[in-house]
Amino acid sequence: xxxxxxxxxxxxxxxxxxxxxxxxxxxxxxxxxxxxxxxxxxxxxxxxxxxxxxxxxxxxxxxxxxxxxxxxxxxxxxxxxxxxxxxxxxxxxxxxxxxxxxxxxxxxxxxxxxxxxxxxxxxxxxxxxxxxxxxxxxxxxxxxxxxxxxxxxxxxxxxxxxxxxxxxxxxxxxxxxxxxxxxxxxxxxxxxxxxxxxxxxxxxxxxxxxxxxxxxxxxxxxxxxxxxxxxxxxxxxxxxxxxxxxxxxxxxxxxxxxxxxxxxxxxxxxxxxxxxxxxxxxxxxxxxxxxxxxxxxxxx
Amino acid sequence: xxxxxxxxxxxxxxxxxxxxxxxxxxxxxxxxxxxxxxxxxxxxxxxxxxxxxxxxxxxxxxxxxxxxxxxxxxxxxxxxxxxxxxxxxxxxxxxxxxxxxxxxxxxxxxxxxxxxxxxxxxxxxxxxxxxxxxxxxxxxxxxxxxxxxxxxxxxxxxxxxxxxxxxxxxxxxxxxxxxxxxxxxxxxxxxxxxxxxxxxxxxxxxxxxxxxxxxxxxxxxxxxxxxxxxxxxxxxxxxxxxxxxxxxxxxxxxxxxxxxxxxxxxxxxxxxxxxxxxxxxxxxxxxxxxxxxxxxxxxxxxxxxxxxxxxxxxxxxxxxx
Numbered sequence: 001x002x003x004x005x006x007x008x009x010x011x012x013x014x015x016x017x018x019x020x021x022x023x024x025x026x027x028x029x030x031x032x033x034x035x036x037x038x039x040x041x042x043x044x045x046x047x048x049x050x051x052x053x054x055x056x057x058x059x060x061x062x063x064x065x066x067x068x069x070x071x072x073x074x075x076x077x078x079x080x081x082x083x084x085x086x087x088x089x090x091x092x093x094x095x096x097x098x099x100x101x102x103x104x105x106x107x108x109x110x111x112x113x114x115x116x117x118x119x120x121x122x123x124x125x126x127x128x129x130x131x132x133x134x135x136x137x138x139x140x141x142x143x144x145x146x147x148x149x150x151x152x153x154x155x156x157x158x159x160x161x162x163x164x165x166x167x168x169x170x171x172x173x174x175x176x177x178x179x180x181x182x183x184x185x186x187x188x189x190x191x192x193x194x195x196x197x198x199x200x201x202x203x204x205x206x207x208x209x210x211x212x213x214x215x216x217x218x219x220x221x222x223x224x225x226x227x228x229x230x231x232x233x234x235x236x237x238x239x240x241x242x243x244x245x246x247x248x249x250x251x252x253x254x255x256x257x258x259x260x261x262x263x264x265x266x267x268x269x270x271x272x273x274x275x276x277x278x279x280x281x282x283x284x285x286x287x288x289x290x291x292x293x294x295x296x297x298x299x300x
Numbered sequence: 301x302x303x304x305x306x307x308x309x310x311x312x313x314x315x316x317x318x319x320x321x322x323x324x325x326x327x328x329x330x331x332x333x334x335x336x337x338x339x340x341x342x343x344x345x346x347x348x349x350x351x352x353x354x355x356x357x358x359x360x361x362x363x364x365x366x367x368x369x370x371x372x373x374x375x376x377x378x379x380x381x382x383x384x385x386x387x388x389x390x391x392x393x394x395x396x397x398x399x400x401x402x403x404x405x406x407x408x409x410x411x412x413x414x415x416x417x418x419x420x421x422x423x424x425x426x427x428x429x430x431x432x433x434x435x436x437x438x439x440x441x442x443x444x445x446x447x448x449x450x451x452x453x454x455x456x457x458x459x460x461x462x463x464x465x466x467x468x469x470x471x472x473x474x475x476x477x478x479x480x481x482x483x484x485x486x487x488x489x490x491x492x493x494x495x496x497x498x499x500x501x502x503x504x505x506x507x508x509x510x511x512x513x514x515x516x517x518x519x520x521x522x523x524x525x526x527x528x529x530x531x532x533x534x535x536x537x538x539x540x541x542x543x544x545x546x547x548x549x550x551x552x553x554x555x556x557x558x559x560x561x562x563x564x565x566x567x568x569x570x571x572x573x574x575x576x577x578x579x580x581x582x583x584x585x586x587x588x589x590x591x592x593x594x595x596x597x598x599x600x601x602x603x604x605x606x607x608x609x610x611x612x613x614x615x616x617x618x619x620x621x
Contacts, residue, residue: 119387127381
């Protein structure tokens with residue numbers, strides 16, 4: 001089309017407040033991810049676990065109903081198998097998603113953040129009337145939402161399913177605390193790694209180093225922690241559980257013990273330390289990200 | 301905008317640790333097109349980033365329509381910036397990218413869509429607007445970048461190497477667009493290393509080297525200031541020997557060389573004249589031609605182009621440091 005042929009109208013309206021300007025960044029980030037086949041692959045893998053839990057809940061609730069009709073109780077081993085109605089199952093489900101979540105997030109970080117820094121595309125965003133905070137929130141929202149797709153949302157769906165198959169609303173009424181616990185743990189599992197990922201991606205920029213660092217954080221560090229714990233347990237006696245704080249997922253799980261009720265976990269007294277470590281990782285990641293965004297300039 | 305200068309750079313310096321990116325820069329840019337020229341490492345990109353509020357000056361202040369641009373959303377919404385980089389979200393269609401950028405500038409979704417479509421049309425990309433960026437050529441990407449800078453209709457446009465990678469017809473179209481934007485009252489700062497392109501769309505230039513502004517103004521005024529730099533003029537005329545004899549007597553003329561053999565054949569001669577103090581020469585030369593009745597077929601300053609000035613100043617700045 002010739003330039004002369006287009007009727008360009010100059011903008012004469014009023015511009016909106018910048019408060020919500022992180023949303024277009026999040027939206028474009030999500031749309032970018034949805035266009036990638038590998039994202040759908042990870043999502044599918046993540047949802048396989050959900051389907052398994054879904055089927056187990058269905059089977060158990062049906063069995064329970066059948067046994068109740070016959071005036072019998074479910075055998076204890078079946079009751080214990082997964083669903084104790086205490087919320088352990090939901091916690092177990094969210095925790096079990098960690099490997100898929102880790103892989104998916106590594107990919108998200110490289111694409112949504114690493115590439116921005118690598119190709120200096122941050123300049124596009126920061127030349128607009130937004131701040132670093134908008135950029136940070138936009139990207140964080142996109143990554144957290146993607147993480148929630150395989151953690152928080154399926155866990156909520158399982159909670160709803162359990163209530164639906166018991167044919168009454170009593171389950172939801174009696175276990176309303178579980179709803180908040182699922183929301184809390186699901187949000188934590190989605191948000192905390194997303195924040196750490198932003199720091200890692202901003203620091204390493206390229207896909208392979210991001211994946212290596214990410215895997216080191218979530219696979220190598222727990223291995224080091226458990227090795228050292230076992231070593232000192234054998235040599236010094238007692239349980240030097242502090243080494244387990246190197247395991248990011250374990251820390252999140254310990255924090256979740258508060259949300260789901262302390263009776264769930266014999267390690268519940270460790271959650272403040274776990275929260276401290278997770279908080280420190282997040283703070284470090286935010287600091288790294290902030291510094292990187294502030295240093296996007298290059299001397300040309 | 302109340303008579304305030306669109307861009308005002310006051311005593312701005314920028315350090316990157318021990319490295320000086322920009323040193324004591326003072327500029328006031330009026331509406332119209334300003335060409336920003338300089339070799340790599342001259343500080344052009346640093347200056348552009350300071351003007352767009354992406355960098356904080358170590359010293360001094362950058363204002364856009366009287367407002368300090370650093371951390372000022374209201375100042376930055378008056379700026380459209382097309383950076384040099386052209387690698388961004390590869391899966392995203394160009395139109396979506398421009399729409400997202402328009403939304404970041406404060407437009408609502410509907411407004412952003414409309415403005416983005418119009419900006420994309422304006423840069424001649426309507427036919428390829430839905431193509432993912434990875435399928436776009438470098439020239440197409442350049443146009444998309446310019447479209448995202450234009451989408452919210454800012455009064456100031458900062459374009460970093462906007463013509464790089466664009467084919468000759470596309471360049472002509474974009475140069476025409478820049479001229480029309482200028483005619484619409486906008487302020488454009490165009491950074492480029494392709495001097496002819498800058499020359500084709502503006503007379504107003506800023507030359508930079510080693511983090512300093514060497515000179516700013518119109519090409520001609522800059523040339524006139526360079527009294528210590530001899531100007532070379534090519535003259536094509538009959539009776540070349542006679543004209544050469546007259547010219548060497550002028551105080552402003554340093555030397556004349558004559559192409560051999562031309563006069564003998566009764567045709568035209570080509571003279572190359574080295575002139576010291578071009579202004580005096582340009583005043584005297586027409587009078588001389590009229591008085592002595594020379595027939596001048598061509599008169600062409602050979603090194604009054606931006607390229608020649610640029611070479612001279614850059615060489616000078618290097619030898620002074």
